[in-house]
Amino acid sequence: MLSFVNDYSEGADERILQRLLETNREQLPGYGEDRYCLSAREKIRSACGCPDADIYFLTGGTQTNKIVISSLLAPWQGVVAAESGHIGTHEAGAIENAGHKVLTLPHREGKLMPDTLAQYLRSFYADENHSHMVFPGMVYISWPTEYGTLYSRRELADLYDICREYQIPLYIDGARLCYGLSCSACDLTLPELAALCDVFYIGGTKAGALCGEALVFPKKNTPPQFSTILKMYGALLAKGRLLGIQFDTLFTDNLYLQISKNAIETADVLKEGFRRKGYRFYLDSPTNQIFVILENSRMEALSRQAAFCFWEKLDASHTVVRFATSWATSMQDVEALVQLL
Amino acid sequence: MLSFVNDYSEGADERILQRLLETNREQLPGYGEDRYCLSAREKIRSACGCPDADIYFLTGGTQTNKIVISSLLAPWQGVVAAESGHIGTHEAGAIENAGHKVLTLPHREGKLMPDTLAQYLRSFYADENHSHMVFPGMVYISWPTEYGTLYSRRELADLYDICREYQIPLYIDGARLCYGLSCSACDLTLPELAALCDVFYIGGTKAGALCGEALVFPKKNTPPQFSTILKMYGALLAKGRLLGIQFDTLFTDNLYLQISKNAIETADVLKEGFRRKGYRFYLDSPTNQIFVILENSRMEALSRQAAFCFWEKLDASHTVVRFATSWATSMQDVEALVQLL
Amino acid sequence: MLSFVNDYSEGADERILQRLLETNREQLPGYGEDRYCLSAREKIRSACGCPDADIYFLTGGTQTNKIVISSLLAPWQGVVAAESGHIGTHEAGAIENAGHKVLTLPHREGKLMPDTLAQYLRSFYADENHSHMVFPGMVYISWPTEYGTLYSRRELADLYDICREYQIPLYIDGARLCYGLSCSACDLTLPELAALCDVFYIGGTKAGALCGEALVFPKKNTPPQFSTILKMYGALLAKGRLLGIQFDTLFTDNLYLQISKNAIETADVLKEGFRRKGYRFYLDSPTNQIFVILENSRMEALSRQAAFCFWEKLDASHTVVRFATSWATSMQDVEALVQLL
């Protein structure tokens, strides 16, 4: 059956597996201090235009979010996020388990708008009872968002200005960063993004790696003893090479961006197919996630021939579903799906 | 200056202080095992119609909420509450600090309506992604609510039915329980309330004690080693007598309900005063908290002669403020305030 | 029956209760901002010779330890303490519940000796695997210790030098501080003690208050938003006056030290009694706790006429027990006990 369920259904780009094989019998130090980790860090620093960045490799997005957020917040602070933000919806309470509230604000197509943030922060400090409330201690956004949308350069700069005004860090969840950077609607480069936040991660799991996220502190602002913190959270792989080799490969000859283009090209063809056949979109996403409104019996029928992801009920007779492409999606599968529509 | 800022501005009913003096030189065991704690427990069991209840004395509401909620939830569960619930707004993240999310739902005049709860729980389990979400593990309500309103017997019974259907405990924050029980709109007795929940506390701090809340597990459902848990949270007073003597006094000859009547009587006169003078109420509260809408310049003027509590901005020119009466409010002060209106 | 079980068996010095009565109907702001809290802070600053100290009132020792330690440590740090330290033995895991390890070191009569500390810190940083270990982030000592012994001025200064060398704060648990300051073996003043640490608390619960500990940050080193932290831990009393009035009274005309002298005088008479009757001491404590070795059948017999505290088994036929005096112990009771020996 055709599957467009998500962007982590396949293994890894074969060049990664090949490198794992080639380097397999080398004896290397553990815990992220091997030569492949060092090399990957150097290449990422260069790609981000941040020669001084500190970089850590973790195994997944929830793990990364939990550790970054709990390390940057004081005990009495929470993290501000859009109501649709992954940390508040589908991470099983990971942030609260580490002791912090997710302070949610309304979103527009998955985005926390600068006005919304500014208004919230102003109100918070204007409230004379705020010393008994959870203080906003950092801002979390996803780029692309959970709806596949992108903050423009302007929006990101505005958010960052507000964060600096209130002296709280801005953190970007880049689980699907590569798909944002590869799409035609993007008006940002990776160095520009790195300059407009305090910490971000470059997702590997959804971008052709077996697992792994590269966490970047671009501005010499890493929490002290961060690698001890990773150990404390059970996030430090003994064989750090597994992550180093993957990211070293992804950041060699720009493989990272190159393979993500496939997701965008296949998504564009699929979107065009939906449009041509008269389907309604729930919103307009420029990246690899497509949100379509299906009449329920149509959904039922389609689900017998292709796999996709239930998103939410729209009304009694319609449902929002998501089709995702990835680095591994074949144009052939897309064309077969368009045929079915 | 006249003060209606809150219901904890004075010390304690003098009979309590008297008893502290009378018993002062008795040598008593510590940690809540003295004869006054035992006697207070017996009297509370009797007042609640729960001969088997386990009862613990704590020093404050946030402390009680934090400990009860974290003791009853599994790590992967959160507590459901109205958006206006005290645990989610003015407890500085105490619940999240103990590892749990507050799952907020819309309210009606401070109340979590049974339909809202039922709909949420149904949707949660219907969502096929719910295993990555925070599970609803208990329900928290305040009686009276933060807006001074009361759940009727019917509403409480409906909430409890839903909780039992989903096998999650219902917890009632009774910081102002006495004021609810004493008002004419109340259609519940204390034993009925105790029967319609799994755990609740009887507030002392806002009801004529120096400090103290009596936590009641009416149904032999106390978490194991609960007194060790209290110690672990720093909530076990060495001189437990301080709490025991206070509650023993409050539950002797119904002093608890008797003194709270004063709050209701003075509130009723004050409400009538506002009404007569043409003030608008933000909502209709039957207990000791009165929410009035003031035009801003009127608020400014009034605040020079009487103290009250800012609640929230209504619009550019109006503000919601709260006047609270208590066991200690004098009718004379109320009349003086009505004069000023 | 005569009781020497502990130093918190009675209520409070009557002057405290009197002040509670006198001030009872004053309408005061909540949460520690009333005039009595302000006055008590000023008097304590003066008694400590720390005009800039920040002072907070909490309700008990475990609560204070938990909050101070968790507020001063980074997540990857633990607190160093003697094996006999209260935080590691009888606080039900309060420190670990807040996320931190108690790093225990051997003690001498309850004291963490400077050499032991220095040797441990040197070894820790010499160990090439220490990045996977819990870092020592502060040092906790009790003064007097759990065995009633005292650090001399020299010992305290040496400990503090070591702490400063490693840039970790020194915290003094002063649950029984008054009894240390009042005894003849003490070679320290309160201002000297305040100068030789980074944070300490002055115990009220064991020194004639109903409850309460005064936490002192003598050097402008209070963690940010500390009162929000107190709220988050459920440690902020709505009626902060209860603590303010008590400490204001205790620090008026040196009442604090005056009443603690009684504990020392009665303890000295009792010790002399034991000595005269040929009893063996487990160790020599200069303060209000007396540790005596009793032959088991003697212990059995004595326990029928006087209450004391089991401490630990010494061998098959002997037991260490503790007799405690306090501000409230009558010389008459001591003489009656000596008669019984």
Next chain:
Amino acid sequence: MLSFVNDYSEGADERILQRLLETNREQLPGYGEDRYCLSAREKIRSACGCPDADIYFLTGGTQTNKIVISSLLAPWQGVVAAESGHIGTHEAGAIENAGHKVLTLPHREGKLMPDTLAQYLRSFYADENHSHMVFPGMVYISWPTEYGTLYSRRELADLYDICREYQIPLYIDGARLCYGLSCSACDLTLPELAALCDVFYIGGTKAGALCGEALVFPKKNTPPQFSTILKMYGALLAKGRLLGIQFDTLFTDNLYLQISKNAIETADVLKEGFRRKGYRFYLDSPTNQIFVILENSRMEALSRQAAFCFWEKLDASHTVVRFATSWATSMQDVEALVQLL
């Protein structure tokens, strides 16, 4: 340079990498529900003789220990371990970070002896102050231990009897389980070990996998919603296939035990070499870790030609060092090292 630093210096058994390549483009469900995870679980159940076991795949030992221990303990409980236990020494406070104390007991060559455990538990409950102490809520042992030693069948059965008497679970950290099972001193089978505990994990990271530990609940005693707990701790890999395929390969045709035999054979030759050359052993380990006492200048000289692991200082002129072999150690390297001795 020859390296015997640890048992996780190389990548993975090549058959594992081969399987990753072969299955790479299969579209599989995420989060551990793919066919390889299911198959691996089935094979492990069979190898353990536990047809009903629940099995989860995690990425590392510290992560597994943290999650298992915090999921099985009540908030007021701690985990009992030998002083040398990995959770108390080299996991950066992971257990305390999750809220629990590690209750350490003396060990014999890395083993927690049944008598020591029984004596501790008896004393704990005999202590009349134990309600203010951390309750022992489970027992943690490593098999093999951190010193490479093994509990005999008898010792394990005795420990388990004690645990059952006190109704607390016994948890076995099997980071190096394969090396224990493969050595000649072992008098246990895997099904026997599974029968003598409540939960254990089979280490993959140190046994020829890139990463991964298989956590086994042999007795239908999995904590509720365990996979939500994994998500909450950031331990649930989106591409669970990475772990499933590795364990499926390791448990096909007993590859797991087969490759671990190499570690034992090379270790035996190495030990014989040390013995022949007159080296002193720190203790006698039957598995793949060899603890040797080196005179310091000898250590210095040797470290220029071979890498090994510093363990601890023995005295001013001697040091304990560790040589580890693994599934990947070549006999040629061992012989070269023996030449150097």
